Amino acid sequence: MGLVSLLKNKKRTTLFTTPSHCGNFFILHKFYQWYKSDISETDTYNPTEELEAAEKKAASIYGTKFTKFLTNGSTSGIIAAILASEAKNILIWKDSHPCHKNGAKLAGCNIIEYSLPINREWGVYEAITPNMVKDLLNNHPADSIVITSPTYEGFAANIKDISQICRSRGIKLIVDEAHGALYPFSSDLPESAVKYADYTVQSLHKTAGGLNPTALLHSNDNNPAEALSMINTTSPSYPLLATIEKNINFLNSGQGKEKIKELIENIKALNFHQGGDDITKILIKKEGISGYELSKILFDKYKIEDERTNEISTMLLTGIGTNKTMLLKLKKALEGIYNEK
Ligand SMILES: Cc1ncc(COP(=O)(O)O)c(C=O)c1O
Numbered sequence: 001m002g003l004v005s006l007l008k009n010k011k012r013t014t015l016f017t018t019p020s021h022c023g024n025f026f027i028l029h030k031f032y033q034w035y036k037s038d039i040s041e042t043d044t045y046n047p048t049e050e051l052e053a054a055e056k057k058a059a060s061i062y063g064t065k066f067t068k069f070l071t072n073g074s075t076s077g078i079i080a081a082i083l084a085s086e087a088k089n090i091l092i093w094k095d096s097h098p099c100h101k102n103g104a105k106l107a108g109c110n111i112i113e114y115s116l117p118i119n120r121e122w123g124v125y126e127a128i129t130p131n132m133v134k135d136l137l138n139n140h141p142a143d144s145i146v147i148t149s150p151t152y153e154g155f156a157a158n159i160k161d162i163s164q165i166c167r168s169r170g171i172k173l174i175v176d177e178a179h180g181a182l183y184p185f186s187s188d189l190p191e192s193a194v195k196y197a198d199y200t201v202q203s204l205h206k207t208a209g210g211l212n213p214t215a216l217l218h219s220n221d222n223n224p225a226e227a228l229s230m231i232n233t234t235s236p237s238y239p240l241l242a243t244i245e246k247n248i249n250f251l252n253s254g255q256g257k258e259k260i261k262e263l264i265e266n267i268k269a270l271n272f273h274q275g276g277d278d279i280t281k282i283l284i285k286k287e288g289i290s291g292y293e294l295s296k297i298l299f300d301k302y303k304i305e306d307e308r309t310n311e312i313s314t315m316l317l318t319g320i321g322t323n324k325t326m327l328l329k330l331k332k333a334l335e336g337i338y339n340e341k
Helices: 003-009 029-037 049-062 073-084 098-106 130-139 159-168 225-231 238-252 254-270 291-302 324-339
Strands: 066-070 089-093 110-114 144-148 172-176 199-203 215-219 281-284 314-317
Touching (some): 003 049, 003 238, 029 238, 049 066, 049 215, 066 225, 066 238, 073 172, 073 199, 073 215, 098 110, 238 254, 254 324, 291 314, 291 324
Parallel strands (some): 089 110, 089 144
8 A cells, every 4th residue: 555545544533643733624724635644653763564665665666775755855864874874084065055064063973075166167066076086085084975966056976986986995975966856767867876876865846846845865875764763753744755655656657757858858949058967957147147137137027036046157947847838938038138238
């Protein structure tokens, strides 16, 4: 029985349990179904059969040893991965998402910071390369490294080679793939780290159609359940867990893969400016104006909201929910902006 069926078939009893709304919808009518499904059944350290089965199925889909469903974002996955890896001296990118350093602090690790070069054409960070990893490992006494791939703007690292370098030296590799949750399901996108890294974290809610803040922690090393139990609530949201199961099954289905293909083909056909390795992150810029000015014009004049801006360019994030109409609107707006003197 899947998680959604479990919720549907759950017998309605008089609840003297948490959560105390007892499935009643007195706060917000819109969330009636959510309240009905909001049960207190399990925690991630002591999963019900259904959750365990759903996570096992997910692991077989991704080809990992363990895949854990996260209802507190990639943030919790990164922290748990650092705890589970038992790192002592850990290499962390200086400008990484704050959860990297927070995880290392919570784990009591010695943090060794590293820098990444800036891509001058777009004003964004480049991805780390295998040679950079080799140099870092030659020069620092680390036992773990956390890398971000892809970067926010879609620059992806050669994870396969980096994982080989790390494995040959007994270094644990943790990959923040928060922005790459579609990668395992498309050969047109950069290769995912899930099969190669010791730990990979992906946000389903960023690009893969998931609800905030659903995410995944994949491990080919230790079972991260105990580490997750140290930082997570013992009352995870069951409706969110159920959406994670459905989300993965959808991504892995013919329909899901077709949807990703359609997104990529639509972006290719409209011939947007492209910066990094991931076509779904549309990087744009205009000669003579800053990324911030471009972003403001998009918002004020065309009511288009971008994701992340720097001095030179701005990035529009697309995902499984981005349809052709939206892309055509963006294309038209850009034509207007580029044609303005
Ligand atoms: C690179 C990167 N890693 C991790 C995170 C944390 O992800 P979440 O919001 O799923 O906790 C973010 C969030 O923006 C991010 O950009």
